[in-house]
Amino acid sequence: MARAAVLIAEGVVEAREVPIFEPEAGGLLLRVVLGGVCGTDLHMIHRLANEFPLPIILGHEGVGQIEKLGDRMDRDSAGEPVKVGDLVYWSPMVACNQCYTCTILESSPCTEAAHFAEADQPSWCSHADYAWLPRGMSFFKVPEGASIDAIMALGCALPTAVGSIDVAGAIKFGETVVVQGAGPVGLAATLVAHVSGAREIIVIDNNDMRLERAKQLGATATLSLDALSPDERKAAVMDVCGRTGPNMVVEAAGSLPAFPEGIFLGGHNGRYCVAGLWGAAGEIPTTPRELVLKNFTVRGSMAPRPKYYYHALHLAARMADKLPLAELITHRFGIGQAADAYRAVQSGEAVKVVIDPSIP
Ligand SMILES: [Zn+2]
Numbered sequence: 020m021a022r023a024a025v026l027i028a029e030g031v032v033e034a035r036e037v038p039i040f041e042p043e044a045g046g047l048l049l050r051v052v053l054g055g056v057c058g059t060d061l062h063m064i065h066r067l068a069n070e071f072p073l074p075i076i077l078g079h080e081g082v083g084q085i086e087k088l089g090d091r092m093d094r095d096s097a098g099e100p101v102k103v104g105d106l107v108y109w110s111p112m113v114a115c116n117q118c119y120t121c122t123i124l125e126s127s128p129c130t131e132a133a134h135f136a137e138a139d140q141p142s143w144c145s146h147a148d149y150a151w152l153p154r155g156m157s158f159f160k161v162p163e164g165a166s167i168d169a170i171m172a173l174g175c176a177l178p179t180a181v182g183s184i185d186v187a188g189a190i191k192f193g194e195t196v197v198v199q200g201a202g203p204v205g206l207a208a209t210l211v212a213h214v215s216g217a218r219e220i221i222v223i224d225n226n227d228m229r230l231e232r233a234k235q236l237g238a239t240a241t242l243s244l245d246a247l248s249p250d251e252r253k254a255a256v257m258d259v260c261g262r263t264g265p266n267m268v269v270e271a272a273g274s275l276p277a278f279p280e281g282i283f284l285g286g287h288n289g290r291y292c293v294a295g296l297w298g299a300a301g302e303i304p305t306t307p308r309e310l311v312l313k314n315f316t317v318r319g320s321m322a323p324r325p326k327y328y329y330h331a332l333h334l335a336a337r338m339a340d341k342l343p344l345a346e347l348i349t350h351r352f353g354i355g356q357a358a359d360a361y362r363a364v365q366s367g368e369a370v371k372v373v374i375d376p377s378i379p
């Protein structure tokens with residue numbers, strides 16, 4: 020038997036014994052090295068935006084070491100040979116490659132994707148000693164010598180930022196960017212803007228500690244959500260970006276009021292990349308006429324495709340010794356203390372929380 024953090028009812032998480040399964044043909048079994056805790060885990064725990072049947076094992080971000088390979092499994096999803104003992108990073112969704120979205124649109128989210136298995140079934144979830152990756156699940160070998168902490172520091176926020184910015188129209192050299200929110204998705208978007216060559220990167224949040232982290236990852240200016248009114252924030256953005264406003268605004272705040280403000284802050288012919296509102300169900304008034312007056316594009320996205328996990332993995336590995344990525348991990352818990360890990364994320368005092376199964 021192995022241990023796993025299991026969501027048994029709304030708001031109730033328990034460390035439980037779960038079976039270890041042999042890998043299926045074309046799949047593999049991993050020993051989890053680190054599992055990231057993400058805002059989405061909180062949404063799932065509080066049943067805010069989904070109705071998965073319970074109980075389920077939590078965790079969709081992880082790095083694991085290959086324990087066993089299934090039959091006919093010898094390469095990762097980018098064609099790199101893999102063997103027992105290699106470290107890998109996986110994309111937590113199995114696309115069907117048969118639906119209209121997968122095959123005709125070549126996009127996501129797959130309408131037939133397999134998600135969470137019940138806790139006593141084979142599961143790829145990462146808040147556990149072992150993760151069982153089924154046939155067809157994309158995974159990538161961690162580059163030799165790469166920092167696992169750096170790779171897990173932004174968790175699924177990094178593929179989310181890489182993917183959502185790409186589909187919203189990639190940031191070009193010299194562009195100006197506003198990032199709403201300095202949680203993991205906002206920090207990841209800041210990093211992506213920085214390595215893309217953005218001239219100005221303005222990050223907005225109400226948490227000074229997070230804004231400091233944003234500066235370390237490439238933000239050229241930060242604005243306080245509490246200290247400034249929306250009009251003052253707009254004036255500050257125009258000051259930095261010029262009269263026609265920023266080329267791109269990235270929504271990474273995860274709260275509804277960010278949306279009308281993102282349109283308000285957006286520049287002429289600007290793009291609005293809406294990446295963080297997955298869990299923010301509800302309605303909020305907006306001024307659609309602004310979209311017309313500014314030739315403005317709004318693009319939402321979710322479920323980054325596997326290629327974005329590949330690019331995120333290599334970006335984190337490459338930047339690990341240039342930027343303080345690994346230091347974003349502020350809290351570590353064992354599987355037995357998983358409930359404390361989720362509380363630490365909820366409290367807002369953590370930057371990144373990870374579950375480390377080696378902690379007793
Ligand atoms: Zn599909």
Ligand SMILES: [Zn+2]
Nearest residue numbers: 057059080175
């Ligand atoms: Zn996540």
